[in-house]
Amino acid sequence: MLSIGKLSAATGVKVPTIRYYEDIGLLPEAERSAGNQRLYDLAAQERLAFIRHARELGFPLDSIRELLSLSDQPDMSCAAADVIATRQLAAVNDRIIRLQALQRELERMLAQCAHGTISDCMVIEVLSDHANCLHDHHGDRRPLSSQS
Amino acid sequence: MLSIGKLSAATGVKVPTIRYYEDIGLLPEAERSAGNQRLYDLAAQERLAFIRHARELGFPLDSIRELLSLSDQPDMSCAAADVIATRQLAAVNDRIIRLQALQRELERMLAQCAHGTISDCMVIEVLSDHANCLHDHHGDRRPLSSQS
DNA sequence: ATAGGGTCTCTAGCAACTAGAGCTTCAAGA
DNA sequence: TCTTGAAGCTCTAGTTGCTAGAGACCCTAT
Ligand SMILES: [Zn+2]
Ligand SMILES: [Zn+2]
Ligand SMILES: [Zn+2]
Ligand SMILES: [Zn+2]
Numbered sequence: 001m002l003s004i005g006k007l008s009a010a011t012g013v014k015v016p017t018i019r020y021y022e023d024i025g026l027l028p029e030a031e032r033s034a035g036n037q038r039l040y041d042l043a044a045q046e047r048l049a050f051i052r053h054a055r056e057l058g059f060p061l062d063s064i065r066e067l068l069s070l071s072d073q074p075d076m077s078c079a080a081a082d083v084i085a086t087r088q089l090a091a092v093n094d095r096i097i098r099l100q101a102l103q104r105e106l107e108r109m110l111a112q113c114a115h116g117t118i119s120d121c122m123v124i125e126v127l128s129d130h131a132n133c134l135h136d137h138h139g140d141r142r143p144l145s146s147q148s
Numbered sequence: 149m150l151s152i153g154k155l156s157a158a159t160g161v162k163v164p165t166i167r168y169y170e171d172i173g174l175l176p177e178a179e180r181s182a183g184n185q186r187l188y189d190l191a192a193q194e195r196l197a198f199i200r201h202a203r204e205l206g207f208p209l210d211s212i213r214e215l216l217s218l219s220d221q222p223d224m225s226c227a228a229a230d231v232i233a234t235r236q237l238a239a240v241n242d243r244i245i246r247l248q249a250l251q252r253e254l255e256r257m258l259a260q261c262a263h264g265t266i267s268d269c270m271v272i273e274v275l276s277d278h279a280n281c282l283h284d285h286h287g288d289r290r291p292l293s294s295q296s
Numbered sequence: 297a298t299a300g301g302g303t304c305t306c307t308a309g310c311a312a313c314t315a316g317a318g319c320t321t322c323a324a325g326a
Numbered sequence: 327t328c329t330t331g332a333a334g335c336t337c338t339a340g341t342t343g344c345t346a347g348a349g350a351c352c353c354t355a356t
Contacts (some may be wrong), residue, residue, distance in 0.1 A: 005332095067205075078272065099247070104154060106236060118221055118225070118226045124218065164345065185353090
């Protein structure tokens with residue numbers, strides 16, 4: 001039986017995140033010690049590892065919820081699981097296409113900058129008017145979500 | 149002078165979003181009519197178009213804030229603007245690299261599925277254990293942010 | 297004059313956490 | 327055995343970039 005800290009170290013999932021997953025019902029309520037601290041067995045550890053890995057592959061928590069409940073039913077057809085993964089792959093592909101359009105636009109913008117003053121900077125210029133763009137990146141209003 | 153609805157139609161930015169931008173200080177407080185309704189002039193429209201376009205190119209609002217204040221100082225060197233755009237490009241590139249790793253992993257996972265039962269589905273199998281993966285996609289825990 | 301739209305403010309919700317306050321429990325050293 | 331400091335507990339609020347709703351007000355047209 002692991003404490004939440006050990007489980008965190010074992011799986012690479014932060015302690016508050018584990019509690020959050022319990023809150024939203026992704027993990028079952030943990031057993032408690034005499035002093036009310038959470039205790040985890042191997043099954044819980046495996047479940048959390050599954051969640052972590054699926055998150056790394058970009059699955060949203062709702063999909064993970066479905067995948068977990070499927071994995072509890074070993075005799076069912078895996079068609080439903082494949083649908084979820086296919087949907088995820090489509091989302092990834094879609095995102096890549098859009099990002100590549102942005103990438104090209106940003107590169108072009110930067111290549112054209114003459115490093116003078118703001119008043120003739122192509123970066124500012126392009127941003128002011130989409131007519132300066134080659135691609136139709138309309139509808140791309142999703143977060144890039146920052147760093148690593 | 150445009151009402152907020154006309155401005156919305158003219159720029160493609162939704163009405164509540166315009167109010168939100170004003171709230172967070174990205175747009176200056178709008179003039180008001182006798183009946184307390186917002187009125188916008190051409191300058192406001194251009195500023196909003198700038199914001200919209202930068203958002204389409206994935207710039208976070210904080211970067212847009214910086215870019216806007218730069219664009220108000222036409223005589224300054226554009227170096228700062230270029231830094232922001234370069235940073236943005238780096239973020240896009242980084243994101244693409246990560247997504248391509250996920251893409252390959254998802255494709256491999258799906259290709260290996262024999263379409264039998266859950267108990268021998270490679271989708272579930274791979275998710276259970278990163279050892280089944282070829283790539284190091286650790287640290288990829290960003291949202292994919294869904295549809296378009 | 298009244299009906300319908302558009303607009304106003306304010307609050308709450310989305311995803312998926314993260315950070316903090318203020319408290320209790322546990323494990324190890326003296 | 328006592329003590330101290332780390333780790334755990336609950337609860338709340340903040341993050342990003344919006345979106346949706348409630349309930350009231352304004353504005354134009356018939
Ligand atoms: Zn420049
Ligand atoms: Zn453009
Ligand atoms: Zn399968
Ligand atoms: Zn993996």
